[in-house]
Every structure is written in C-alpha cells, then in structure tokens.
Amino acid sequence: MSEPMSNENKGAIAQFLAAPPDSVGKTLFVAISVCLVASMIVSTAAVSLRPTQEANKLRDKQVNILQVAGLYDPASDVTEAFAAFEPQVLDLESGEFTDAFDAATFDDLAAADDPELSRALEDDPASIGRQARFRTVYLLRDDAGELDKVILPLHGYGLWSTLYGFIAIEENGNDIFGLQFYSHAETPGLGAEVDNPRWKQQWNGKRLHDDAGTLQITVSKSAPAAGADFHVDGLAGATLTTRGVDNLVKFWMGEEGYALFLDKLQAGEF
Known part of the structure; x- marks a missing residue:
C-alpha cells in the first residue's frame, strides 16, 4: 500500500491548484508542458518521416543526373530510367x-x-x-x-x-x-x-x-x-x-x- 501524501506535499499542490490561471507558476507549467509535448511530436515526426525524406533526396539526385545527361522525362519512372x-x-x-x-x-x-x-x-x-x-x-x-x-x-x-x-x-x-x-x-x-x-x-x-x-x-x-x-x-x-x-x-x-x-x-x- 502506498504511503499517504504528506501534509507538506498536499499544501504545495493545493497552493498550486488554488493559484490564479495567470500566476507565474501555472504560466511556467503550461509553457514547459507545451514545449515538451511539441518536442515529442516534432521528434516523432522527424523519425517517422526520415525514410520518406531519404527517398525524396535520392529521387532528386537521380532526376538531376538524368537531366544533365539529357534523359529526363517527367512522364517516365525515375528509378527505371536511372537504372x-x-x-x-x-x-x-x-x-x-x-x-x-x-x-x-x-x-x-x-x-x-x-x-x-x-x-x-x-x-x-x-x-x-x-x-x-x-x-x-x-x-x-x-x-x-x-x-x-x-x-x-x-x-x-x-x-x-x-x-x-x-x-x-x-x-x-x-x-x-x-x-x-x-x-x-x-x-x-x-x-x-x-x-x-x-x-x-x-x-x-x-x-x-x-x-x-x-x-x-x-x-x-x-x-x-x-x-x-x-x-x-x-x-x-x-x-x-x-x-x-x-x-x-x-x-x-x-x-x-x-x-x-x-x-x-x-x-x-x-
């Protein structure tokens, strides 16, 4: 069984909850929470999109090589042409x-x-x-x-x-x-x-x-x-x-x- 919350902790949490919405403590809490959530979303997106980014980077390179060689046709498959x-x-x-x-x-x-x-x-x-x-x-x-x-x-x-x-x-x-x-x-x-x-x-x-x-x-x-x-x-x-x-x-x-x-x-x- 978990130990009961101390009066000191109860007091700190109660004071925080009782503080007005625009208090320094709540403002900092919201700002930090938003930053943490946003960073998690950005990190997740960066990791999940990396394969797509690498594929696009490779395709762009292949397109440029085809273009400089005079072989690029927008209607043709780039990977097939680059072969x-x-x-x-x-x-x-x-x-x-x-x-x-x-x-x-x-x-x-x-x-x-x-x-x-x-x-x-x-x-x-x-x-x-x-x-x-x-x-x-x-x-x-x-x-x-x-x-x-x-x-x-x-x-x-x-x-x-x-x-x-x-x-x-x-x-x-x-x-x-x-x-x-x-x-x-x-x-x-x-x-x-x-x-x-x-x-x-x-x-x-x-x-x-x-x-x-x-x-x-x-x-x-x-x-x-x-x-x-x-x-x-x-x-x-x-x-x-x-x-x-x-x-x-x-x-x-x-x-x-x-x-x-x-x-x-x-x-x-x-």
Missing part, C-alpha cells in the same frame, strides 16, 4: 575505379569529413576546405554497351553558398554535354541564374582542353584567347558567383580533380 546508369566509385589519385566501397551507398560528401578518406587542401580555388579522395561517378552506355557519357559530381563556393552539381562529359573525355547545380543559396535573379535553362544550355558542346591538352574551359564575361569553344558567358550582375563557378569547374576538371580519369577516358580505357 541505365552504372555508378562507380573513382579513386581520384589513380584515375581508376575501386571496389573498396559500395557505389550505391558511398557518401562522397561524408567522405570529405573523414581524415582517412580525404585531404586538406592548401591550394583551394573552389573553397571546399577538404577534398574526398573518392567520388561516385555515373557511366552511361549506349545499346551496344559502348560508353556514351560520364556524369561527374562537383561543388565549390559561389557568393553566399556552396554550389553542388553535376557535369556530363562525352565519351571522348573532353566535350561537355551539360552542367547543372542541384543545391545552392545564391541571390535570386543574379547568382541563382545558374538555374536558368538558357545559361545551362551554353555548356552543351563546349570543350575542356585544347588540342595541346591544356585546360581552357572558362566562365567569364569576355571570351578567352583560346576561343568560343572554351567559353561560357558569365552571369550578369553576379561577378562573384561567376568566378566561383569558373573556379570550381577548373578545379574539378584539373589535376586536383578528375584529370587522370579524363585522360583515361580520352585513351578509351573505359
């Missing part, structure tokens, strides 16, 4: 694929925070701090099984944010099919014009390297000496975003990024 791609984890230091990781689950961005899988950058034009030594790339083959395009992830800092995107390279390792960003926080109407279809269309048919093998692709207001084949017009009124895109593309297409892999593509090794 045409062959994901591979690329070792940037060797330019070769590795089977040390599962390409379906490897998290490139998380790897950049792992000291064993990444390196700190001294020369960091893309302003990313650390670079993962491994990246997931996506191969697209034609009906005959021959390589058609390669989709490479890239990212770098613009004016206000890090821009995350993909670039599609033709099988020759030099011609660009397309580029687009799927996440950024650049200024609407200015830097955010990286999402403008007319601006993105400029990338189609541009080249990375000249005949001598020198990286020439440039995003700027004026064409470089190398010529129009290597030039994408900068964004009007968004000088720093333009510079950021120029820096990140040159970084990832250069020696610190996919250069070895692109060399192997040009040699027909894949």
Whole structure:
C-alpha cells in the first residue's frame, strides 16, 4: 500500500491548484508542458518521416543526373530510367575505379569529413576546405554497351553558398554535354541564374582542353584567347558567383580533380 501524501506535499499542490490561471507558476507549467509535448511530436515526426525524406533526396539526385545527361522525362519512372546508369566509385589519385566501397551507398560528401578518406587542401580555388579522395561517378552506355557519357559530381563556393552539381562529359573525355547545380543559396535573379535553362544550355558542346591538352574551359564575361569553344558567358550582375563557378569547374576538371580519369577516358580505357 502506498504511503499517504504528506501534509507538506498536499499544501504545495493545493497552493498550486488554488493559484490564479495567470500566476507565474501555472504560466511556467503550461509553457514547459507545451514545449515538451511539441518536442515529442516534432521528434516523432522527424523519425517517422526520415525514410520518406531519404527517398525524396535520392529521387532528386537521380532526376538531376538524368537531366544533365539529357534523359529526363517527367512522364517516365525515375528509378527505371536511372537504372541505365552504372555508378562507380573513382579513386581520384589513380584515375581508376575501386571496389573498396559500395557505389550505391558511398557518401562522397561524408567522405570529405573523414581524415582517412580525404585531404586538406592548401591550394583551394573552389573553397571546399577538404577534398574526398573518392567520388561516385555515373557511366552511361549506349545499346551496344559502348560508353556514351560520364556524369561527374562537383561543388565549390559561389557568393553566399556552396554550389553542388553535376557535369556530363562525352565519351571522348573532353566535350561537355551539360552542367547543372542541384543545391545552392545564391541571390535570386543574379547568382541563382545558374538555374536558368538558357545559361545551362551554353555548356552543351563546349570543350575542356585544347588540342595541346591544356585546360581552357572558362566562365567569364569576355571570351578567352583560346576561343568560343572554351567559353561560357558569365552571369550578369553576379561577378562573384561567376568566378566561383569558373573556379570550381577548373578545379574539378584539373589535376586536383578528375584529370587522370579524363585522360583515361580520352585513351578509351573505359
């Protein structure tokens, strides 16, 4: 049998119940109770919605890869269409694929925070701090099984944010099919014009390297000496975003990024 409530406790509870509704004690009690209930609801919703959020995140990534490869059809099933791609984890230091990781689950961005899988950058034009030594790339083959395009992830800092995107390279390792960003926080109407279809269309048919093998692709207001084949017009009124895109593309297409892999593509090794 439980012990009877002490007179002291009876007095405290009675005083609380007898207090007016707008008393400090009751106000604090209601506020704390509402906070606790709300936090429980939010936590429960976050846990229950996580699988849906992850599924939406994966679908968005697949849509962006399909779009940059020119294969996206809103009327088609995204998962079925994406099955045409062959994901591979690329070792940037060797330019070769590795089977040390599962390409379906490897998290490139998380790897950049792992000291064993990444390196700190001294020369960091893309302003990313650390670079993962491994990246997931996506191969697209034609009906005959021959390589058609390669989709490479890239990212770098613009004016206000890090821009995350993909670039599609033709099988020759030099011609660009397309580029687009799927996440950024650049200024609407200015830097955010990286999402403008007319601006993105400029990338189609541009080249990375000249005949001598020198990286020439440039995003700027004026064409470089190398010529129009290597030039994408900068964004009007968004000088720093333009510079950021120029820096990140040159970084990832250069020696610190996919250069070895692109060399192997040009040699027909894949």
